[in-house]
Amino acid sequence: MRRVAAVARNTFRESVRERVLYNLLFFAVIMTVSGLLLGELSIRQDAKIIKDLGLAAMDLFGTLIALFVGVGLVSKEIERRSLHPLLAKPLSRDEFLLGKFAGLGFTLLVNVGLMTGGLYATLLALRRGADPALLKAVFAIYLALLVTVALALLLSILTSTAVASVSTLCLVIAGRYSDVILNLGDVVPGMPAWALRAVMILIPNFRNFDLKDRVVYGDPVTFGDLGWITAYAAAYTGTVITLAVIAFRRRELT
Amino acid sequence: MVEAPPAVDIRGLSKSYRIGHLRAQRRQAVHDLSLRVPRGVVFGCLGPNGSGKSTTLKLLLGLLFPDSGSATILGQPIGARAARQSLGYLPENPYFYDYLTPNEYLDYAGRLFGLPPGARKDRTRELLDLVGLAEAADVHLRRFSKGMLQRLGVAQALVNRPELVFLDEPMSGLDPLGRRSVREIILRLKAEGSTVFFSTHILADAETLCDEVALLRGGSLVAKGRLDQILSLDVTHMEVLVSGLGPQEVSGLPAGVETFRAMGERLVLHVPEKELGDVVVAVEQRGGRVLSVQPVRQSLEDYFFAEMGHPAKGETWTAGA
Numbered sequence: 269m270r271r272v273a274a275v276a277r278n279t280f281r282e283s284v285r286e287r288v289l290y291n292l293l294f295f296a297v298i299m300t301v302s303g304l305l306l307g308e309l310s311i312r313q314d315a316k317i318i319k320d321l322g323l324a325a326m327d328l329f330g331t332l333i334a335l336f337v338g339v340g341l342v343s344k345e346i347e348r349r350s351l352h353p354l355l356a357k358p359l360s361r362d363e364f365l366l367g368k369f370a371g372l373g374f375t376l377l378v379n380v381g382l383m384t385g386g387l388y389a390t391l392l393a394l395r396r397g398a399d400p401a402l403l404k405a406v407f408a409i410y411l412a413l414l415v416t417v418a419l420a421l422l423l424s425i426l427t428s429t430a431v432a433s434v435s436t437l438c439l440v441i442a443g444r445y446s447d448v449i450l451n452l453g454d455v456v457p458g459m460p461a462w463a464l465r466a467v468m469i470l471i472p473n474f475r476n477f478d479l480k481d482r483v484v485y486g487d488p489v490t491f492g493d494l495g496w497i498t499a500y501a502a503a504y505t506g507t508v509i510t511l512a513v514i515a516f517r518r519r520e521l522t
Numbered sequence: 523m524v525e526a527p528p529a530v531d532i533r534g535l536s537k538s539y540r541i542g543h544l545r546a547q548r549r550q551a552v553h554d555l556s557l558r559v560p561r562g563v564v565f566g567c568l569g570p571n572g573s574g575k576s577t578t579l580k581l582l583l584g585l586l587f588p589d590s591g592s593a594t595i596l597g598q599p600i601g602a603r604a605a606r607q608s609l610g611y612l613p614e615n616p617y618f619y620d621y622l623t624p625n626e627y628l629d630y631a632g633r634l635f636g637l638p639p640g641a642r643k644d645r646t647r648e649l650l651d652l653v654g655l656a657e658a659a660d661v662h663l664r665r666f667s668k669g670m671l672q673r674l675g676v677a678q679a680l681v682n683r684p685e686l687v688f689l690d691e692p693m694s695g696l697d698p699l700g701r702r703s704v705r706e707i708i709l710r711l712k713a714e715g716s717t718v719f720f721s722t723h724i725l726a727d728a729e730t731l732c733d734e735v736a737l738l739r740g741g742s743l744v745a746k747g748r749l750d751q752i753l754s755l756d757v758t759h760m761e762v763l764v765s766g767l768g769p770q771e772v773s774g775l776p777a778g779v780e781t782f783r784a785m786g787e788r789l790v791l792h793v794p795e796k797e798l799g800d801v802v803v804a805v806e807q808r809g810g811r812v813l814s815v816q817p818v819r820q821s822l823e824d825y826f827f828a829e830m831g832h833p834a835k836g837e838t839w840t841a842g843a
């Protein structure tokens with residue numbers, strides 16, 4: 269556990285030093301500019317627009333980091349051989365992989381946390397109360413990011429960085445439009461039902477994690493809902509990370 | 523009493539790499555290698571470029587998996603955590619994280635060994651002094667030169683005061699001072715009872731440091747043993763440096779002179795030991811002067827050239843320092 273924490277700590281430090289948190293600047297600019305503009309216009313709907321925009325930006329920046337940092341997380345260490353001296357120490361491959369995952373997970377937590385703070389600050393500055401329900405949507409976004417990191421990690425161990433980037437991106441997009449896949453049966457007539465089901469199970473259903481509209485437009489999100497998506501994220505991430513651990517154990521480090 | 527297991531015991535280790543576009547072909551990198559390294563020695567793994575030294579080390583550290591064969595390290599199978607607790611490893615051309623400083627990297631390494639914070643701090647300072655990086659302790663590694671990285675590589679291999687240290691070409695990239703300090707570190711490790719297993723193609727380093735060597739070629743073991751057993755330590759001939767003689771005068775010298783070559787105005791004669799007296803007299807009779815006489819023993823380098831001739835396919839050979 270201590271060793272996993274040491275790897276996670278170093279991974280977080282890397283992301284800070286390699287300027288992964290720079291997206292926060294963009295986020296701050298988006299929030300400030302939209303806040304100023306809407307403050308001037310003082311439209312009645314402005315709070316909803318700010319919330320929408322804030323959550324969407326959080327989702328986008330988070331996904332980009334999860335995807336591109338996630339793909340390089342372990343593969344870069346294999347390529348540069350920086351893990352050779354570490355694995356000669358009492359650190360196991362499993363611990364290394366879990367530490368890398370936890371480290372990026374923590375980076376994303378900090379990142380999303382700061383963006384959430386920025387969103388609330390903007391709302392408060394415009395004197396539109398701080399709606400706590402937003403946190404539910406943020407939580408769901410964070411779960412989706414962990415699923416994305418797990419996928420990126422697995423694919424980067426199985427394939428090359430380029431293939432992993434593209435295929436993770438495809439999965440993320442496919443998972444967001446999984447309703448389209450549901451209708452695949454109509455598009456590809458001969459497709460058997462079981463194949464359709466298999467595709468639905470394999471592709472992460474990112475729509476489950478999209479609570480933005482419900483929260484912004486005041487549809488209630490129960491803790492039962494949150495519990496369900498947490499369980500889904502845990503099961504999906506757990507499975508994918510387990511596969512990644514198995515693949516990494518067999519990986520030859522030349 | 524049961525004897526402690528050897529530091530390294532390799533039994534029939536083989537490894538081939540998949541190569542080519544479809545990774546369908548295989549290139550044999552290590553072939554049926556068996557080797558036993560006793561504790562407390564400095565062991566040199568010698569061989570030309572591409573002879574399988576680094577591959578052997580990576581197999582021993584569990585970075586690569588053997589096609590066949592096995593090995594134990596400090597009595598434990600490859601990859602056992604208990605053995606890794608007492609190991610050190612310097613990879614060839616090491617890369618550490620650009621964004622860390624030596625202080626931070628060694629601290630990270632100390633954490634992986636479960637050292638408490640105070641011990642990490644002391645050990646880090648000690649090691650940076652040892653490898654001469656104390657001044658650069660807080661400089662980001664992205665600004666390090668190759669030799670400085672190599673020094674950090676040596677330091678990180680010693681964080682846990684290892685019983686057994688694997689060093690893959692420890693001298694590479696180092697300046698003369700750096701080489702000397704690595705030589706001293708290796709000898710100090712030995713004095714403290716550690717075993718050092720290092721690879722090199724620099725024969726002079728092996729000659730000055732190793733108790734035992736293994737000579738690899740094309741992935742196979744060519745010779746193994748104490749250096750004085752592999753090499754004949756008898757004087758093979760005398761090297762006589764003379765001046766004031768032209769080539770034609772030399773050809774008239776006693777039959778004992780085997781070869782000679784010019785070095786500027788001077789000539790170097792290779793003379794069998796027992797002919798020395800006659801040759802010196804003959805040189806002086808012809809108006810030349812004997813500047814120096816040096817006994818020559820067979821060196822590893824001579825051995826290599828004699829035993830191996832030209833390198834095997836896919837190898838290149840670098841002799842000397």
Ligand SMILES: Nc1ncnc2c1ncn2[C@@H]1O[C@H](COP(=O)(O)OP(=O)(O)OP(=O)(O)O)[C@@H](O)[C@H]1O
Nearest residue numbers: 522539541551570571572573574575576577578836
């Ligand atoms: N990643 C790899 N893929 C394919 N072949 C490899 C790989 N690494 C090494 N080889 C081959 O394996 C053989 C042994 O290489 P190895 O690196 O073990 O040699 P070495 O003795 O360490 O050489 P050097 O003195 O240059 O470091 C060589 O023929 C090399 O071409």
Ligand SMILES: [Mg+2]
Nearest residue numbers: 575576577614
């Ligand atoms: Mg090598």
